[in-house]
Amino acid sequence: MPVVRGGPTVQRPPTLTALAVSAALLLTACGGEEDKDTERPSTPAGVTAQAGSATSVHVMWEPSSDNKAVTGYDVFQKGEKVKSVQGGRSMVDVDRLAPATAYSFTVRARDAAGNLSEPSAAISVTTPAPTPDDHGAPSRPAGLRASAEGSRAAVLTWSRSTDDVGVTAYDIYQEDSRIHSVGGGETTTRITGLRPGTIYSFTVRARDAAENSSPDSVPVDLTTGAGPDGGAGTAPTGLRATARKGGIELSWTPPDTGEPVREHQLYLNGEFATTIVWGAQPPPGTVTYTFTVMDKPGTRYSVKLRAKLPDGKWGDFSAQRTVVVTAGGA
Structure with missing residues (x-):
């Protein structure tokens, strides 16, 4: 626990006694075929696959919709499931791949009843050749800027990093969580799914084929546009x-x-x-x-x-x- 040195006083949080709470969940079977969920989620769109290193690929997609709720996504490599994530996520890293190899990925959405969407369009990607002697990290991305697009999206731009071998990807972080990745030749990206009237802090790291990551860029703050009710931040x-x-x-x-x-x-x-x-x-x-x-x-x-x-x-x-x-x- 940090200790204040001068300035305002510190109010310590009181000790909390753990309370055991039990709850019974009553499930009532309604019987009748009409109550069964047989509707599939929509097919994931906007699937992209970016090689992050010689042995990993970053797969992303746009969220699907469902008559009840999407509970998860399955990622397939030529028909074989290689990753599963919860419904709130729309990106995943596929690791332990072979260097200098072509891969093809599809994504399917899943609901609580087990209904699977149709497979997304297949997206192809080739991992780069290994660089076993690459021990140097790329330079820090400079000049990071952010501009809001309405209340739920933002566009980030930055200057290109340098590396002794080559930059293969840029990873975008919101606070301490990686939320997006783009190829090493990209210096701009669009971030969606933000909340109205909310302040965000973004940083960018460059990465090479040997998984060496640069230091964080200088953070950039952005406040999305106000929601329908407006109001001060x-x-x-x-x-x-x-x-x-x-x-x-x-x-x-x-x-x-x-x-x-x-x-x-x-x-x-x-x-x-x-x-x-x-x-x-x-x-x-x-x-x-x-x-x-x-x-x-x-x-x-x-x-x-x-x-x-x-x-x-x-x-x-x-x-x-x-x-x-x-x-x-x-």
């Missing part, structure tokens, strides 16, 4: 995280709620860490907070915040920042 903005001697310094601008924001929740590596509380009037504009870390140099932290709104609810999360602990700090 509730996420802290301008978050910066800087490694200091023995700790990490954060600075950010609280959301404009019409009233002072007195509390923020701090999350480290996706987990709640502490509540930051200003006992008196919060400082105007940009605020700062420093906490102590005890982990060894080189430890990587992901940091994000959310503010407590005047109505008592917690607002949206800020963009996430990543910081690496250094030996002497800044």
Whole structure:
């Protein structure tokens, strides 16, 4: 648990006693053929396959629809199932492939009743030749930019990386999760499935055929367009995280709620860490907070915040920042 060094007081979360909860799920058979789900999900469209290395391929597709719900997707290589994922996912890596070999993939959607869609159109891809002597990582992608397309999509662009052998793919991350990959010759991509009025933080890494990955690009923040109800954003903005001697310094601008924001929740590596509380009037504009870390140099932290709104609810999360602990700090 981080310890504050100066600044606001810290409200420790109370110890929670685990409660055992039991529930009975009653399933009633209605009998009758008309109640059976026999409708297939729609056929997955927009299937792409990108060789990420000499032995792996990244397969992506657009989500299917179903009269009830799509519960999963199966990926096939020339009729043989090689991967299965849950219904909320639309991408997967197929590993343990042979270098310099042609492959053909199709995708089928699945529902809870076991109905399978028709196979998607087959997509072909060839893995590159192995590069056993390639130990150097590509350079960091530079110049990452993002622009919103309405309320549910974004377009990212960046400058081409260099590598001693060759860049085979660019991996796009939203916070700490890889959400997309494109070929090594691409420097732009479109991200879909975003939420309206939400702040996102994207980074890009370059990868070569030997699976060497570059350092993260500088992150870029983007806020999607407002949903039908509009409304002001509730996420802290301008978050910066800087490694200091023995700790990490954060600075950010609280959301404009019409009233002072007195509390923020701090999350480290996706987990709640502490509540930051200003006992008196919060400082105007940009605020700062420093906490102590005890982990060894080189430890990587992901940091994000959310503010407590005047109505008592917690607002949206800020963009996430990543910081690496250094030996002497800044």
